[in-house]
Amino acid sequence: MDGIRTSMMVADPEAAERVKLMFEMYAEPQTSLGEIARHFVEEGYDFRDAELQRATLTKILQNPAYAQADLDMYDFFKNQGAEIANDAADFAGTNACYLYKGRNVTEAKYVSLKDQVVVVAPHEWLVSSDVWLACRKKLLGNTSFGGGGGTKKAKNTWLAGKIKCGRCGAGLMFINNPANIAYFRCRKLADSKCCKGCGVLRVREIEVSIYEEMCRKASNFKTLTGNNSAKTNPKLTALNVELAQVEAEIEKLLDTLTGANKTLLAYANGKIEELDAKKQSLIKAIADMSAETVSPEQIKRITGYLDNWDETSFDEKRQTVDILISFIKATSDDLDINWNF
Numbered sequence: 001m002d003g004i005r006t007s008m009m010v011a012d013p014e015a016a017e018r019v020k021l022m023f024e025m026y027a028e029p030q031t032s033l034g035e036i037a038r039h040f041v042e043e044g045y046d047f048r049d050a051e052l053q054r055a056t057l058t059k060i061l062q063n064p065a066y067a068q069a070d071l072d073m074y075d076f077f078k079n080q081g082a083e084i085a086n087d088a089a090d091f092a093g094t095n096a097c098y099l100y101k102g103r104n105v106t107e108a109k110y111v112s113l114k115d116q117v118v119v120v121a122p123h124e125w126l127v128s129s130d131v132w133l134a135c136r137k138k139l140l141g142n143t144s145f146g147g148g149g150g151t152k153k154a155k156n157t158w159l160a161g162k163i164k165c166g167r168c169g170a171g172l173m174f175i176n177n178p179a180n181i182a183y184f185r186c187r188k189l190a191d192s193k194c195c196k197g198c199g200v201l202r203v204r205e206i207e208v209s210i211y212e213e214m215c216r217k218a219s220n221f222k223t224l225t226g227n228n229s230a231k232t233n234p235k236l237t238a239l240n241v242e243l244a245q246v247e248a249e250i251e252k253l254l255d256t257l258t259g260a261n262k263t264l265l266a267y268a269n270g271k272i273e274e275l276d277a278k279k280q281s282l283i284k285a286i287a288d289m290s291a292e293t294v295s296p297e298q299i300k301r302i303t304g305y306l307d308n309w310d311e312t313s314f315d316e317k318r319q320t321v322d323i324l325i326s327f328i329k330a331t332s333d334d335l336d337i338n339w340n341f
Helices: 013-027 033-042 050-062 071-079 129-140 187-192 203-218 234-256 262-291 296-307 314-324
Strands: 095-100 117-124 163-165 172-176 182-186 325-330 335-339
Touching: 013 033, 013 050, 013 129, 033 050, 050 129, 071 129, 071 234, 163 172, 163 187, 182 187, 182 203, 203 296, 203 314, 203 325, 203 335, 234 262, 296 314, 314 325
Parallel strands: 163 325
Antiparallel strands: 095 117, 172 182, 325 335
8 A cells, every 4th residue: 555565454254253242232322241141142153251251242242343423423433533644535445454652652542542643444334323322422421521432321311422612612511519400511621721612501501402403403303304325425425525624624724823923813813714614605505405314213302302391310411412412502691502403
């Protein structure tokens, strides 16, 4: 490859089928690692001891070497703070990807993804990105308030990992005051004081507002006729690639603002405004096209959860938010929801 002699992984057919089944089983919300281990032990696959069962399964389910390297994977690793060696266009959905430990990173690569290195691999994938991501997020406990990908399970709010500061874009953290009233607080403000913060955001009030917006969004589902073709729609893929490239350009320009003189600052800000307008146009186009590919099963599941919200479990609420919402930017003055479709 590129004049360098290298090697490529080739799947063992029997082992590959076992791996696929492991992912499919764990992608189900109620299936535990222990249940999967017991199934394979009963089938004659020896994990040796209970401790090794969890360790072996976890390592397999965390490994993107099995996963389809598409734009969903690109977005996930990017949002988790990983360093991505390839352009977004390389995540075309035909190959898998490798995860390497980043230089000068003390955290293990499967504990935190921040500054770890992701590379598109030469071999083909075994597990679709949606299944791999469902497993990975389940293992992470679906927490990414600051994009660090820690292992502490989200339990305080079903908006964990989705809601960000409307000023700086950093993740919002959950805090309780002495009166036991829960608030969101900008993590960047808490860590380095380099953001003015998001203002006063009471968690329960925000949850009510987001729930009401999801219900309004769901009222449009009756007109949708899904065909489940989003993954293979070349126009949608092209739009997502273009969006990723625009976002990368914006990030590069933002990096130049530190210590910039007035001339450079004016140029960068003008260019950022131009790119942001293009970004918003792409987001709308992607949302419109994605709406046409929502499956009837997804529509039925979402509306069922929303109609019975008080009886819906915490994990089911998080699934609903994952399907509907890409991210939320919030301040005490404004609530901006970026929908998946």
